Amino acid sequence: MKIPPVKGTRDFYPPQMACRNWIIDGWKKVSQRNGFEEYDGPIFEHLQMYQIKSGQEIVEQLFSLQDRGGRDLAIRPEITPTLARMVNQQVNALPRPIKWFAVPRLCRAERPQKGRLREFFQWNIDIIGEDRADADAEIIFATLDYLRMVGLTATDIRAKISSRRLLAAVLTSIGIPAERLEPIYAVLDKKPKLPAETFEALLAEQVPDKGQAGKILDFMALDSVTAVAGIIESNEALGKAIDELCGVLGVLNAMGVGEYCGFDPGIVRGLAYYTGVVFEVHDIAGELRAICGGGRYDNLLRDFGGPAIAATGMGMGDCVLEILLGQRGLLDAQVPKRRLEYFVAVADPQFAEAMYEVTAQIRSKGHSANFSYKRGGLSKQLKEAVGQNTGRCVILGQEYRDARQVVVKDMAAGTQETVAVDQFLARLG
C-alpha cells in the first residue's frame, strides 16, 4: 500500500536535511554568541493558548486535535504563547533580562505556496524584562548578525524599522481617537502589498476625513524618523516615540549594521500584540515575502496571566530564507556535502575480523568510518568508498598479516603510505 506525504509538508532526505541543519545550526550559533539561551516547549498546547492574542489569521490556520480526555489541543503555529506561559510559570525565579531563543517546528494550515508551507522551522529570539531601546536594537542586531554571517550583504537585504508607538502618536496627533487605531493598523499593514489606488480606497473607508488621510499618506511616505517633526506638530508622546526609534537606529549604527537599516513607516506587522518598535527584513529586490519580522510586545505576558513585563522579539522562518540563499548561490557554497573520513577495506576476506576491529576503533576515536558489507574484491570496495565521498581508505592486506601494517590511501591526492596499525590509530587521538 502506497501512501503519499501530507500536502504542504517536506521530506528531508539527507541532502535537504544537511541544508536544514546548516540553517538551524547557524541560528543557534548566532543566538549563543549574542548571549541568548535556548528553550523549547511541547509541539502542542491547549487550543485556548492561540485564541488569546495570536490574531484571526493564525486561529483560522490551527491544526487542532483532542487528547484522550477530550481536551482541545492545537499543534503550535508559533512559539510566543508558549514562551509567555513558560516565563509566567517561573517569573520570580528567572534573572532578568531573560534572553532566550528557540528553533521550533511550527504548523499552520495555510494554502501551500512559494515560501509558505504547512510545516516549517522558525528562529525565535526574545528579550524579556527590558523596556529600553537597547533590547530592540539587540534583537535587530542578532537578526542581521545571522543574515550577514551566511553571506547576505546590504545590497541583498534591508531591515525596515518603525514603531507602533510612533504610529499611535502620529494618528492621535492628527485627531484619530484611540479606539480607531487597531482597524487603521490593519489597513496600513496592507500598504506594501496593494496598488496605491486600492490602498487609498481602503484607507478612506477607515479615515473618511481627507485632511487626516492626507497626513497619514504623507507620514507613510517618509524615509527618516526626524522628518516626522516636519509634518506633524510636536507633542510629548510623539517626541518620546521619535527618541526611542532614533535610539534604536543609533545603537545599530554603533554596532556596525547601520547600512542594513532604515526607518520605514510602512512596517506595521499583522500580529495583534505589538506595542512599540516593529521591524521586518526584506530582500531588496522585493521579490519575496518578508524574511523575518518582530517587535516589542509589552502586554503579552500580562495577557497570559502574568505580571506586566516588557518584551521584544523576532521570528524568522526557514522557507523564504532558503529561497533567498538559494537564489544568491549561498547554499551550494556553504551547506556541507556528505563526507566519510575513513573506509576500511580488505584485500582478502581473511582480514574481516581486523576490519571490524579497526573500524570500531576509528569510530570510538571520534572519526567516521564504514566498511563494505558486500565481500567484493578490493577495487569494488574502493569504488564503494568513492561513492561515499571518502577521505582516506585503510586497506588491510598482506602487510597486515606480515607486520600488522595498513595501507592508508588518500583518495583525493591518490597518494598512499604504509603504517603500523597501532601508529595509525594512535594518530587519530
Added chain:
Amino acid sequence: MKIPPVKGTRDFYPPQMACRNWIIDGWKKVSQRNGFEEYDGPIFEHLQMYQIKSGQEIVEQLFSLQDRGGRDLAIRPEITPTLARMVNQQVNALPRPIKWFAVPRLCRAERPQKGRLREFFQWNIDIIGEDRADADAEIIFATLDYLRMVGLTATDIRAKISSRRLLAAVLTSIGIPAERLEPIYAVLDKKPKLPAETFEALLAEQVPDKGQAGKILDFMALDSVTAVAGIIESNEALGKAIDELCGVLGVLNAMGVGEYCGFDPGIVRGLAYYTGVVFEVHDIAGELRAICGGGRYDNLLRDFGGPAIAATGMGMGDCVLEILLGQRGLLDAQVPKRRLEYFVAVADPQFAEAMYEVTAQIRSKGHSANFSYKRGGLSKQLKEAVGQNTGRCVILGQEYRDARQVVVKDMAAGTQETVAVDQFLARLG
C-alpha cells in the same frame, strides 16, 4: 488568563534544554561516526500510515487530527513508517546500503509514568538493503558506541540479543504450526514483565500441549545460542538461524563490545514487523524499562508498497536514558552549564557607543558577549556578568578614552590585563 501545559509534555527551560541538546548531539555525533546520514519527515502523516504495521498499542495511542480538506492525519508515534515511505519514493535512486539516522520528536497518548511521556525524542538508526548479519551487528555496535561514549559500562547495561527467525525455527521444530506463531510471540514478549506462574498460565492458553510448553520454557531459559542445539533437534532453518545469531555476536566481539552483549531468548519485541535478529538494551539493575530496542524488519518496505528490501534498525527514547544517566551522575558531570565568554562593561556611560561596538565585534568573531542594559555602576555590571557565568569582562574606562585600551579581567583567576582594543579583537580571530 493562565493556561497550563498539556499533561505528559515537558517544558524545556534552558537547563533542561541543555540536557536535551547534549543527549541529541551525542546521538548525532555517534550516528555520523558510524557512517549514518540524517533524514527527517513531517511531524504528521496520513493516519493510515500507522494502521499498516505499527501494532495495536501504537494505533490506540495516536494523536489524530484532520487537515482542512477533512483528511485524517496523525502526529507521528514512530518514524519507521515515514522511513519506509521515503525510501520507497526514491528506491531506485538511493545507493545501497542506505544507512540513515533520525532524532524525531514523537507523540503517543500514553498514560504518563516514569520513563514514559506523551511527547519524547527518539534516536533511530536503520540500515536498508543489506540482509547480512554485519548490518545487525552494525546497528547494535552503534547503539553501544553511544551508550559507552556517555559513560555507561558493562556493569551498568546489557544488550540482550535474540532472533525472531531462531524463535520461529524452534517453535516450528517442536510442532507449532506457522499460523500459531504470532500469538505465541505476544505471550513470550511478556515473560520478563510477569511472575513465572502467570506467564506459564498464559503460555498454556496458547500452547496446551505440556510437552511443547515445556520445550518452550527450556528454550527461554538458555543463556547461549549454541546450547539451543542441545535441546532442539537440528534442522536447516534452525541451523541457519543459529549461524546468523552467532555471526552477529562474533562481529560484536571483533568490534570490542562483546562484554556488553549476550544471547537472551526472552527478547521478542512487541512490534509486529520484526522478522530476524531482535535486541534490547537494559539497565543491569533491572529497575527501568528497556533503554532501547530494535531488530530486523525485512518485510516492512514491501508492506508500504515498495519492493522487498532487507532492513534492520534501532530506536532509543530520551526518557529512560535520561533517568539512567541521571542516576549514574553522568548528566551533572557532562551536560554543559550556561557560559558567557565576554561581558563588556563601562566605567562611565560616555563609553556606551564603544561598548556597543566592541560587543558587536566580539560576536561577529564567533564569541559570545553581552553588556548590561541597566546603566548601573561598574560593580553592578560585574555582578551581572558573574550571574551569567562569564569567562572574561572587557572594561571600557579611562584607558579607552586616553589610549583606546581595554581592561580584560579573567573572572575565575581574578587577574586582569590592559590591552589595546584592536589587539584584543585581533586575538579573537
